[in-house]
Amino acid sequence: MKSVFFLGVIVFGGVWLSSQSDSQSFSQTLERFKSEYNQHDIQPITLSYVTNIQNVASAKALKEQQEFFETYQSTLKTFPFEELSDKEQLYHQILTYEIELNIERIELESKWLKQNKHLKGTRLFDEKMGKEWYAYFLKKWIDKELTPDTAFEFGEKEFEKVKQAMKNLIENSGLNPVEFQQKWKENPYSIGSKTEVREQYETLNAEVLKNAKRYFPEVQGLPSLQITESTNSAMAIAPAYYDNDTFYYNFFDAEYDGRDMGWIYIHEGVPGHHYQHHFARQANNPLDIFYYSSYAEGWAAYIEQYGSMLGAYKTPFDTYAWLQWDLVRSVRVALDVGLNYYGWSDEKALLYWQQHIPNKDDMGKREIKRMKQWPVQVITYKYGKQLLDELRADIKKPKDLKTFHLWVLENGNIPLSVLKQHVGKKLHKWTLQENRYEAQTKTIDQTISSLYQVISGDKGQERDWDFLRYLFHPEAKFVASGKRKDGTTGVRYVLIEEYIESSGKWMLENGFFENEMKREVQQFGHIAQVFSSFECFNNLEDKAPFMRGINSIQLLYTGKRWQVINIYFTQESEENPIPQEYDKN
Numbered sequence: 001m002k003s004v005f006f007l008g009v010i011v012f013g014g015v016w017l018s019s020q021s022d023s024q025s026f027s028q029t030l031e032r033f034k035s036e037y038n039q040h041d042i043q044p045i046t047l048s049y050v051t052n053i054q055n056v057a058s059a060k061a062l063k064e065q066q067e068f069f070e071t072y073q074s075t076l077k078t079f080p081f082e083e084l085s086d087k088e089q090l091y092h093q094i095l096t097y098e099i100e101l102n103i104e105r106i107e108l109e110s111k112w113l114k115q116n117k118h119l120k121g122t123r124l125f126d127e128k129m130g131k132e133w134y135a136y137f138l139k140k141w142i143d144k145e146l147t148p149d150t151a152f153e154f155g156e157k158e159f160e161k162v163k164q165a166m167k168n169l170i171e172n173s174g175l176n177p178v179e180f181q182q183k184w185k186e187n188p189y190s191i192g193s194k195t196e197v198r199e200q201y202e203t204l205n206a207e208v209l210k211n212a213k214r215y216f217p218e219v220q221g222l223p224s225l226q227i228t229e230s231t232n233s234a235m236a237i238a239p240a241y242y243d244n245d246t247f248y249y250n251f252f253d254a255e256y257d258g259r260d261m262g263w264i265y266i267h268e269g270v271p272g273h274h275y276q277h278h279f280a281r282q283a284n285n286p287l288d289i290f291y292y293s294s295y296a297e298g299w300a301a302y303i304e305q306y307g308s309m310l311g312a313y314k315t316p317f318d319t320y321a322w323l324q325w326d327l328v329r330s331v332r333v334a335l336d337v338g339l340n341y342y343g344w345s346d347e348k349a350l351l352y353w354q355q356h357i358p359n360k361d362d363m364g365k366r367e368i369k370r371m372k373q374w375p376v377q378v379i380t381y382k383y384g385k386q387l388l389d390e391l392r393a394d395i396k397k398p399k400d401l402k403t404f405h406l407w408v409l410e411n412g413n414i415p416l417s418v419l420k421q422h423v424g425k426k427l428h429k430w431t432l433q434e435n436r437y438e439a440q441t442k443t444i445d446q447t448i449s450s451l452y453q454v455i456s457g458d459k460g461q462e463r464d465w466d467f468l469r470y471l472f473h474p475e476a477k478f479v480a481s482g483k484r485k486d487g488t489t490g491v492r493y494v495l496i497e498e499y500i501e502s503s504g505k506w507m508l509e510n511g512f513f514e515n516e517m518k519r520e521v522q523q524f525g526h527i528a529q530v531f532s533s534f535e536c537f538n539n540l541e542d543k544a545p546f547m548r549g550i551n552s553i554q555l556l557y558t559g560k561r562w563q564v565i566n567i568y569f570t571q572e573s574e575e576n577p578i579p580q581e582y583d584k585n
Contacts, residue, residue: 155333298384
């Protein structure tokens with residue numbers, strides 16, 4: 001007889017609420033928009049504010065752009081939002097976002113042309129309409145919901161958080177602050193050989209790939225990441241960068257600081273930009289003509305906090321190196337607003353830098369110069385990370401983190417406020433589901449009853465496999481015991497996902513009901529053992545079961561609910577009938 005398991009995987013397809021013709025019409029609208037958008041030759045934003053303003057189109061071209069965006073703004077309103085599929089709703093939100101932002105851009109650029117302004121090229125605050133330009137660039141680079149004042153307040157809160165994290169790290173290191181700083185200055189982690197730097201990055205790559213699978217989805221399918229020293233002088237300003245499946249590192253001086261290698265690698269490589277770009281390529285986003293730096297850089301900054309879990313931070317000094325750079329990013333947020341919107345002088349900006357990052361004046365001067373020429377870009381890292389941190393909230397379990405990270409990445413590069421709505425909606429449904437599931441597993445009786453109910457159903461009836469997964473510990477096994485062909489007795493170990501895959505289709509095609517006959521519970525504190533006899537039917541009208549047996553179920557009380565650790569079972573046979581005390585008859 002074919003073994004029937006009551007665990008399995010069902011992959012649910014999307015539910016299309018709109019008619020096929022409406023769906024095709026919306027898809028065609030996206031295709032037409034993309035084609036016509038490219039015909040308008042709208043220049044992408046660049047790092048240099050001077051270049052961006054010099055790229056303003058003619059008054060005639062701006063008028064044509066205005067008509068184009070307003071036409072599609074009206075077209076979008078003809079599609080009832082609630083009747084679109086989840087994916088279509090997402091694309092509707094992205095397109096609405098872009099249309100509104102472009103209409104705002106056109107109004108600003110038209111005003112600039114009418115006033116015939118000339119550029120000084122020193123910084124945005126010194127330009128006519130400089131504060132208006134800065135407010136727009138903030139929306140374009142970061143998100144259209146962000147204002148300069150909010151960005152400044154955010155930056156000041158962030159560097160205080162990072163300072164506290166650095167203080168906590170030192171306290172937990174086993175060294176007093178003086179000893180820690182002394183060892184930091186000694187730096188036994190310097191590397192003098194370019195060959196050794198490359199080898200260590202290769203080793204780091206292998207270690208992170210091994211560990212990332214626990215917290216991030218689809219790591220196994222990544223294209224190989226090439227690691228090589230950069231020869232591009234234009235990129236010498238950065239310690240490393242990523243491009244086209246290649247991680248480039250810069251070897252500036254006679255020695256390479258090995259303490260920085262961990263955060264640099266995971267930011268640019270896995271699970272940073274290389275990993276993120278893999279998802280973007282697979283997303284097939286019809287609106288991939290738009291790019292959101294705060295999403296891309298925010299993700300790469302967000303994953304740096306997983307350095308220790310990924311094996312990238314081997315010592316407290318590796319973590320401290322990351323926090324030092326995170327402090328730089330945090331201070332830059334407030335500095336950028338101060339220089340370009342509030343009008344701080346270079347002297348005031350440097351003094352602000354020195355208050356929070358002492359003994360690095362050369363870096364401070366370089367960063368001030370950068371922010372004056374390339375306003376706003378430095379804010380992308382911290383603001384994107386902060387939004388992801390808020391969305392993740394208290395998600396900590398590896399399997400839950402994998403789900404969350406999939407939701408963030410699966411649609412490719414999208415605006416932060418749209419991402420917040422999209423993932424927030426999923427998290428809300430998830431929370432409601434978790435609350436409902438938890439209410440059904442408060443007691444041993446509820447948990448065992450739920451176990452039998454969730455796998456039972458008529459032919460063609462979908463099972464709630466998410467609830468089944470919830471009932472089991474992530475590493476739980478289903479252990480089937482029985483006689484082999486040679487007469488010996490053996491066992492077969494099956495993980496939950498394997499079990500769902502092997503049995504889900506069979507249950508759907510044949511119908512399956514597993515009913516409990518009798519139960520014996522033994523409990524000691526937070527652990528429990530349940531002997532539960534069962535009988536199986538294809539439908540409720542069947543008079544005789546096609547299989548009977550006993551489940552030995554081990555459970556754990558987590559503090560909130562009972563969770564199945566393992567199920568060990570065997571079927572009844574003529575040689576081995578169910579004992580009378582477990583038989584309902």
